[in-house]
Amino acid sequence: MKAVVAAPPKVILLDIEGTTTPVSFVHKVLFPYARKALPGLIERRANDPVVQEALAETRRLAPGVEPIHQLMAWMDADAKVAPLKALQGLAWAEGYAEGTLMATVFPDVPAALRDWKQAGFMLAVYSSGSAAAQRLIYGHTTSGDLTSLFSAFLDLEMGGKKEAGSYRNILATQGWKPGTVLFVSDVIAELDAADAAGLLTCQMVRAEDGTVPGDVHPVAHNMTDVATLFALPDPAVTGS
Numbered sequence: 001m002k003a004v005v006a007a008p009p010k011v012i013l014l015d016i017e018g019t020t021t022p023v024s025f026v027h028k029v030l031f032p033y034a035r036k037a038l039p040g041l042i043e044r045r046a047n048d049p050v051v052q053e054a055l056a057e058t059r060r061l062a063p064g065v066e067p068i069h070q071l072m073a074w075m076d077a078d079a080k081v082a083p084l085k086a087l088q089g090l091a092w093a094e095g096y097a098e099g100t101l102m103a104t105v106f107p108d109v110p111a112a113l114r115d116w117k118q119a120g121f122m123l124a125v126y127s128s129g130s131a132a133a134q135r136l137i138y139g140h141t142t143s144g145d146l147t148s149l150f151s152a153f154l155d156l157e158m159g160g161k162k163e164a165g166s167y168r169n170i171l172a173t174q175g176w177k178p179g180t181v182l183f184v185s186d187v188i189a190e191l192d193a194a195d196a197a198g199l200l201t202c203q204m205v206r207a208e209d210g211t212v213p214g215d216v217h218p219v220a221h222n223m224t225d226v227a228t229l230f231a232l233p234d235p236a237v238t239g240s
Contacts (some may be wrong), residue, residue, distance in 0.1 A: 001230045004218050005141060008231040009182040012116060013154075013170070015161075016127040016137065016188030018211060019204040025104045027078075030164055033101060035075055037091040050090060054083035080128040082156055089133035094150055096140045105138045106206065110143040111235035112223035117149045119233045124152040126170065126183070131155045162189040167197035182230055188214045202226055 017026045045051045055067045061081065062070040067120035074084045082233060117123055125134050131153040138146040159166030171178055178198030184193055186209065191201040195217070202218045204226075205211040213219045220226045227234040 003231050004229050005231055010180040011122045011176050013126050013181055013183045015185035019184055020105050020109045022104055023209045033095055034088040034091045041091050050086055054086045054100045057083040062193050070234045085130045089130040092133055092136050095137050103141045105141050108222040113149045115235045123150045125150055126154040128156055162193050164196035165236045167194045167199055186211045191217045
């Protein structure tokens with residue numbers, strides 16, 4: 001595999017689902033847990049400002065529809081909407097706190113993150129899940145708490161992941177220069193948007209997830225491939 005850059009990026013911006021975490025964990029563990037937990041959570045925490053705000057926003061987006069029904073419909077459609085993500089985050093927080101949930105990451109991920117962090121690269125997350133939910137995932141993995149490795153957790157407050165403007169927002173808010181930031185995701189439309197904003201891009205194609213590779217962005221099958229393509233430290237070599 002041939003490197004596509006002469007010098008490595010300074011920032012590595014990572015998607016979660018399909019990139020560092022199996023799609024099956026999100027769809028077969030997290031989503032079913034939230035679906036089961038949400039009705040009771042909404043009732044128990046009716047006075048919680050986060051719950052109240054999320055329900056109000058759900059009513060605004062879907063007037064005339066019972067909020068819980070709309071939330072379930074959004075989950076069925078894997079919709080990237082803020083009120084759903086906020087409530088899912090609350091449900092998952094309870095699950096992690098109780099020890100019911102434990103996040104799975106691909107085995108190549110922890111060593112790569114630690115190596116890159118130790119070598120001085122800045123690591124960040126950009127996901128449609130809320131920043132709080134992102135911290136929960138990385139804070140409760142089968143490989144331990146990985147949150148300290150990341151400098152930023154970015155969510156839909158930046159905008160939709162398939163919109164170039166969202167990546168421009170990220171660059172502006174974080175003070176990053178576009179050509180120094182590498183975005184790694186399994187979704188081609190997200191990579192297209194990042195590329196339009198001037199970021200370096202890499203498509204993660206995990207065999208376990210059945211991801212279909214495109215022909216525009218560099219393709220990696222694991223973090224070792226990312227390291228090779230973008231002149232980063234290779235955990236397979238360093239032995240982290």
